[in-house]
Amino acid sequence: MSATQQKSALSQLIRKRRSIRSFAKRDLSPELIVELLQAAEASVLSTDQEPSHRFLLLASPDGKAKAASIVMDAYSEQGLYKWLPNKLNQLMADRIAQIPAFLIAIAKDRGEKERERATVSAVLQSLTLLAWERGIGAVWNTESFMHKPSFKLGVGVQEDERIVTILYLGYCEKVPKTKPRTPAEKKLTYL
Numbered sequence: 001m002s003a004t005q006q007k008s009a010l011s012q013l014i015r016k017r018r019s020i021r022s023f024a025k026r027d028l029s030p031e032l033i034v035e036l037l038q039a040a041e042a043s044v045l046s047t048d049q050e051p052s053h054r055f056l057l058l059a060s061p062d063g064k065a066k067a068a069s070i071v072m073d074a075y076s077e078q079g080l081y082k083w084l085p086n087k088l089n090q091l092m093a094d095r096i097a098q099i100p101a102f103l104i105a106i107a108k109d110r111g112e113k114e115r116e117r118a119t120v121s122a123v124l125q126s127l128t129l130l131a132w133e134r135g136i137g138a139v140w141n142t143e144s145f146m147h148k149p150s151f152k153l154g155v156g157v158q159e160d161e162r163i164v165t166i167l168y169l170g171y172c173e174k175v176p177k178t179k180p181r182t183p184a185e186k187k188l189t190y191l
């Protein structure tokens with residue numbers, strides 16, 4: 001048996017998962033996302049730890065159309081679309097419509113901020129692995145507009161909250177090849 005075959009399914013899952021940026025034209029059921037999110041949350045938090053982070057799911061055509069208009073408002077606030085606003089509007093709406101689901105991860109922006117962000121990151125890592133097992137890919141997106149007041153207001157993020165990331169989710173069409181990685185040894189110091 002080769003070294004690869006000897007690896008457990010979990011080990012293979014962790015090693016093989018990739019970020020997916022273009023998705024199959026197939027709807028993603030919100031119920032499935034909630035089921036995976038439930039398991040992902042449970043992998044990180046115990047029941048006596050009250051989570052103060054939350055998620056916002058955009059998966060319906062109406063929700064995504066609303067998101068496109070909110071994103072355009074945020075771009076406008078950034079002064080990024082003085083040219084061809086209608087064409088850009090349409091391009092943005094089309095791009096958003098093509099992505100099956102958006103999961104906006106929101107953490108409290110007060111108190112133990114680092115802990116909050118770390119918790120959300122751990123939940124998202126579990127979620128992406130669980131999703132991968134079901135043929136669903138994801139990419140973590142750090143959009144410049146997500147901290148703009150107009151975007152926060154548009155999606156209902158409170159003043160004491162911060163968007164950690166907008167996770168794009170959908171069934172995988174093609175899995176990209178792995179890029180070269182920095183060996184872990186290079187990031188490790190022995191004391």
Ligand SMILES: Cc1cc2nc3c(=O)[nH]c(=O)nc-3n(C[C@H](O)[C@H](O)[C@H](O)COP(=O)(O)O)c2cc1C
Pocket residue numbers: 017018019020021139140141142143
């Ligand atoms: C904190 C964080 C922020 C990221 N932000 C973005 C982003 O804004 N846009 C993007 O395309 N990918 C983003 N990614 C995904 C990385 O680019 C991706 O993990 C990296 O290219 C490695 O590829 P892999 O996930 O296929 O192994 C982010 C990942 C992390 C962990």
